[in-house]
Amino acid sequence: MTSIQEQIQNTIEEIVRLDKAEKQLSITQESLDTAYQAKEDMNKLLDKELRDIEKLEGFSTKAIFYKVLGSKQEQVEKERQEYLELVLKSEDIDNEIQLLEYEVNLLEAKVGSREEFEANLERLKLEREAEIIETDPGLRSALLKISNHLENQYYLKQEIEEAI
Numbered sequence: 199m200t201s202i203q204e205q206i207q208n209t210i211e212e213i214v215r216l217d218k219a220e221k222q223l224s225i226t227q228e229s230l231d232t233a234y235q236a237k238e239d240m241n242k243l244l245d246k247e248l249r250d251i252e253k254l255e256g257f258s259t260k261a262i263f264y265k266v267l268g269s270k271q272e273q274v275e276k277e278r279q280e281y282l283e284l285v286l287k288s289e290d291i292d293n294e295i296q297l298l299e300y301e302v303n304l305l306e307a308k309v310g311s312r313e314e315f316e317a318n319l320e321r322l323k324l325e326r327e328a329e330i331i332e333t334d335p336g337l338r339s340a341l342l343k344i345s346n347h348l349e350n351q352y353y354l355k356q357e358i359e360e361a362i
Contacts, residue, residue, distance in 0.1 A: 200329065202322055202325050202326045202329060203326065203345075205322050206319065206322045206323065206326060206349060207352055209315055209318055209319045209322060210319065210349070210352060210353050210356060211356060212315050213312065213315050213316065213319065214353075214356040214357060214360055216308065216309060216311070216312045216315065217357075217360075218360060219305050219308045219309050220305075220309050220312075222305055223302065223305040223306065223309055226298055226301050226302050226305060227302060229298055230295065230298040230299065230302060233291060233294050233295045233298055234295065236291050237288070237291045237292070237295060240284065240287060240288045240291055243284055244281070244284050244285065244288060247277065247280055250277050251274065251277045251278060251281060254273055254274045254277055255274060323349070326345060327342065327345075330342050330345055
């Protein structure tokens with residue numbers, strides 16, 4: 199196997215890896231969108247819980263009712279506890295979003311180099327074709343067909359191995 203053939207195979211392998219990275223990018227983008235929605239929902243819940251605490255601490259009808267029953271402080275503590283739990287969940291979502299954004303950035307950078315590899319593959323194929331043409335003219339046609347067939351088969355083999 200010539201150096202050019204090895205370079206062609208390595209380039210095809212990298213393109214297959216980039217295909218896989220592109221699929222992962224799509225999945226990660228969906229996860230990020232879901233996390234953004236969860237964050238939005240969480241912010242609404244936090245606002246609601248904070249309003250509940252403010253109502254209990256103030257002079258609302260609800261606050262007066264609990265004060266008369268003697269359980270106002272317990273109810274305020276309960277609402278504060280619920281708010282604290284939501285704040286912790288919100289921080290978890292923020293961390294998840296940061297991680298997903300970082301992963302998306304990495305994958306986008308990796309997938310962005312695909313055009314370079316495809317252009318390189320085409321250049322290598324032309325070099326290989328020129329290499330074959332320089333050989334015995336009688337074998338030229340047959341070698342070109344075989345070389346193209348082998349490259350296609352190698353690419354298909356890589357896709358099958360990745361699928362398995």
